């Protein structure tokens with residue numbers, strides 16, 4: 001089956017592609033649909049943003065779309081940056097600026113209050129007629145960790161250098177991509193999506209993942 005990943009975030013796309021490798025799902029990206037309009041993420045929940053992105057891409061492409069809206073929720077900041085993770089440091093935000101801002105805000109927070117979680121909500125949307133899947137599903141994946149006091153590790157993207165995952169004793173940016181993809185919020189959400197796809201009544205031509 002064809003699945004269009006509704007994201008322009010290369011970090012997310014790379015991980016989702018890696019996790020779907022070896023299945024019978026053919027992953028397409030927005031690069032395959034250059035005219036696909038940009039979706040403004042202006043909703044207040046991960047779920048609403050994910051649904052908005054997946055609906056727009058399913059509508060435009062006529063294919064089943066999978067969108068991921070995700071972010072970091074820090075306990076000591078009342079869940080911030082949350083849905084604003086990508087834009088945390090304001091206009092012109094990038095990963096480095098976001099990480100620096102988070103470090104500044106967490107400067108005086110003691111070790112025992114540095115808990116945080118990555119949250120990923122995925123929306124799977126099909127528009128019926130051509131796909132045989134006329135429905136919408138959303139799932140959530142969460143992974144708990146702690147915010148470090150400095151950036152550690154060169155890998156991953158976003159807040160990975162600040163997210164310490166204690167079962168491995170390192171940050172997500174210090175873990176290899178396969179290791180991160182086994183335990184991440186995105187992996188946990190995607191496992192549920194694969195389950196949904198496997199249980200769906202699909203036209204025979206789709207096959208199974």
Ligand code: IMP
Nearest residue numbers: 068069070071072085086157158159160
């Ligand atoms: P979105 O495109 O609105 O879903 O933004 C997601 C943002 O959350 C990214 O730009 C990152 O800042 C952050 N984020 C989401 N998932 C991850 C991850 O796996 N590692 C690090 N940062 C992440």
